[in-house]
Amino acid sequence: MQADKVVDYIVNWLKEYATNAKMNGFVVGISGGIDSALTSTLCAKTGFPTLCVEMPIHQAQSQVSRGREHIAQLKERFPNVSSLEVDLTPFFETFKTAVPDASDNDNLFLSLANARARMRMTTLYYFAGLHKYLVAGTGNKVEDFGVGFYTKYGDGGVDLSPIADLMKSEVYQLAATVNVPQSILQAKPTDGLWGDDRTDEDQIGASYDQLEWAMLQDEIGKIDSDFEGEEKRVFSLYKKLNNANQHKMLPIPVCKIPVHLHK
Template sequence: MRIEKVADHIINWLKEYATKANMNGFVIGVSGGIDSAVTSTLCAKTGMPTLCLEMPIHQDKNQISRARKHIKELQHNFANVSNLEINLTPVFEEFQKAMPQDRETSTLDLSLANSRARLRMTTLYYFAGLHKYLVAGTGNKVEDFGVGFYTKYGDGGVDLSPIADLVKSEVYELGGYLNIIEEIMNAAPTDGLFGDSRSDEDQLGASYDELEWAMKNKENGKTSKDFEGRKKEVFDIFVKLNNANQHKMNPIPVCEIPVHLKK
């Protein structure tokens, strides 16, 4: 990958899109992970106002620490970067109290985890509306178009997606070029939605390197029959998640009414 050219392309794309849309800048949720670190740095490099939001909800202290270090580094390097910490823990707790809890634990936990992401999306758009900013998405290609590893109308609810055409390894390569802090570069990827230390790999059953491999092979027409052992297992994981999450990746279905019924 021509890393410098790719970075410049994304930065110019961001600035051009915001300018044509007559928007003032960007707002990004910064989690302490590589995707949000790279996205916020690219937004900062446009020279346009860039608001970094920390939105902890019973967050792991290491995630909070990494996010704060990254934002501090950004503000040291870019005068156009501002930040706010909005503690959503009390909001989430009140929401949780208002909801019925008579469900099996697995579905309840997942539903509440997704609710955290949707509370954050609402917060991002609150500030986007206040300042006439665009909400910058932080999803990469494997998450957004491979396994659908994001919350519908949560972290999937954005105005534009700067890194969604880059697989995870390319995001890390870009992170190295952008001098993202070492703690973030070395941290295990996590969505941070469960209030514990579980990683994305724990949830997905495969690493991003493995999922990139599976995504590439599926795009090249390979099937499960072409592999055995761990490769077959990973390929099957990818295909299962890809199929299950098509509802996130495809446009919202519209019930088209036949013309004769409207007459």
């Protein structure tokens, strides 16, 4: 990949989109991870106002520290960058007391994790509305179009997706090119939605390198029977997640009423 040229291409794409949409800038949720660090840096490089928002909810201190380090570095480099921290922990705790008790439901923890992501989306759109900014998505190609590893209407609720055509390995390439802090480049990817130290690999069951491989094999028409051992396990896992999460990747189904019923 020609990293410098790809950076310039994405930055120009962002500038053109914001200009044509008659919007004033960008807002990005900062997690302390590689994807949000790259996205916010690309937005900052446009010269448009870029608001970085930290939204901790019982967040691990390591994630908070990395996010703050990145924002501090970004503000030193770009005068158009500003930041806010909105502690959503009280909001999250109030929400848990407002809904009926579901402590015996096996889906409780996943539902709460997704609720965190949706609270953050609501917060980003609040600031986007105040300032006439665009919410910049931070999902990469493997997450958004491979295994669907994101929350529908959470981190999937965005106005535009500048890095969604980049594999995770390419995200790392570009992040190094734009000088994202080493602490973020070296950290294990995590969505930070569970209040513990589980990584993306722990949740998915395969590394991003493995998922990239499986995605490429699927794109060239390979099937389960083409593989054995660990390769077969990873490919089967990829296909299972890809199929299960098509509802995130395809347009919302619309019930089309037959013409004769309108008469």
